[in-house]
Amino acid sequence: MHRRTSAATVCLYAALALGTLVMLVPLAWMLLTSLKTYPEILRNPPDWLPAAPQWQNYRTVWEGFAYYRYFLNSLFVAVMVIAGTVLTCCPAAYAFAYYEVRHKELIFGALLCTLMLPAQVTVIPLFKAFSALHWVNTYLPLIVPAWLGGNVFGIFLLRQFFRTIPPSFIEAARLDGASEWTILWRLVVPMSLPAVLTVVIFTFLWSWNDLFNPLVYLQSEELCTLPVGLLYFIARAEQLTGGSLGQTPWHLVMTLATIMVLPVVGLFAVFQRYFVEGVAASGVKG
């Protein structure tokens, strides 16, 4: 369209590269610190690179301090939340996309409003109710809402996608005698796999990254998920390392942080397109 001068092109790429550096420095410092020894992190002025990468830091955190448990806890919660989300959001999205029922738009609008609602607004009555049910200090408060269509963004996204499927497809399946349940899981969901995958990815992110809810509902340490475990680790680092290190063992803290970040980065590397499409879709209604 408009020819750029070569100077402008150089400026553009220089700006992008500089920005990239700024974006990635904290992550790089986290990774590099995680591979250092304790004396190395104390060194001033700092060395950028460890003399020899200390991979055993990962073993220390994973096995020595039993952080594989927190990892498995996080994974368990995330898998259960994803399962509930897919199993209840797909039918709900199908219902809102294809059936004509009185007040349907009103109900859908009310559901969408909850997207604006911070967790802090509802947490106190929920905590009170979950306490009465003896659910506090179990995973149920984290998992059960997902099994009742708790991911409204997921319903919204799936509904948008389902609506692009021509109604004639569904009518044809009905004429063949397929039940609504079969049409949903055998026809509509397989045709909407990108949207379903986007929902799965975002549900994973929210569950994996969440600090607020586990902090409120999980009290015993062996139930903790990784974000809470990270904070425990910092608070009790001296005790964990037997007081042998004077200050906070930041190299081990960064090891744990890297362990938390790795699955997210891995997913992002593989499914970048779905992340971006999911975010873009959230802006569509705006």
Place this chain on the structure above:
Amino acid sequence: MTNRRAQSLWFWLFAGPAVAGFAAFSLWPMLESLWLSFCQYEVVTPPRFIGVQNYAYLFAHDASFWPSVKVTLVFTVIQLPLAIGAALALALLLNQPVRGRGFWRAVYFLPSILPQAVFAVVFGYIFQADGGLLNRLLALGGLHGAAWTTSPTWALPVLIGISLWGFGYPMVIFLGGLQNVPRELYEAAHIDGAGAWARFRHVTLPLISPVIFFNVVMGVIGALKVFDLAYAFSVAQAQPAPGGPARATLFYGLNLYQQAFGYFHMGLASAMAWLLFACILLITAVNFRVGRRWVHYGD
């Protein structure tokens, strides 16, 4: 399916769980929370009705309420324009015909999806007065860095800075908006002799105004619920209570958590929750009023 009754049956079978979840986990807690906000409730004894005393106490006597409102306001007023500006600038750059657009977009988006707790911890380490990377680098240049994380003056600016790494969401939304602007309009403006700034001001800006509007609303609501970042930052700095030093990073959402689960002032915290809810209603309403005036929704 023409049969209305069958449709209605299937609708409730399919959407029923989600609607029940909405009633149980959003609607009912909102109402219960309203009731609790008029009660004295400290968990061990049942709630006791005390009228508007919680609200009166918050406004007139509570030591942390107004500081937390102020922190949240300052954060919103400074962070939001910076984040939206950065997101728009990056989106405009990436909307140019650049090589490796996918790579750049990925790099700028990646920090946004990482756990906020990790970001707070990593940056908390980088900004530490002794042993932090920043001050050690400053020392190499002969400068003496401040005690960033323990100074009431610097702690909030540091948190604002950290949160700016997360502009990836508005950036991607802007990119989507920019890609929807028809190229012919630019061509036409170019032929009419419009310069780059005029094209931005009179073509791009009006056409992406709904997206700007959306990002502003989401950004304000995001500021109202800041929790993970501030809480993890406090813990990583071994502060005696979350929101320190001297309440400098006591965000509203963090203060609410602390009242409810740190001190078990559940009635008081419910009043805070309802004020937060009222605030969100107000912002949404005002935004839509204002939005109607300056947002260009096309035809």
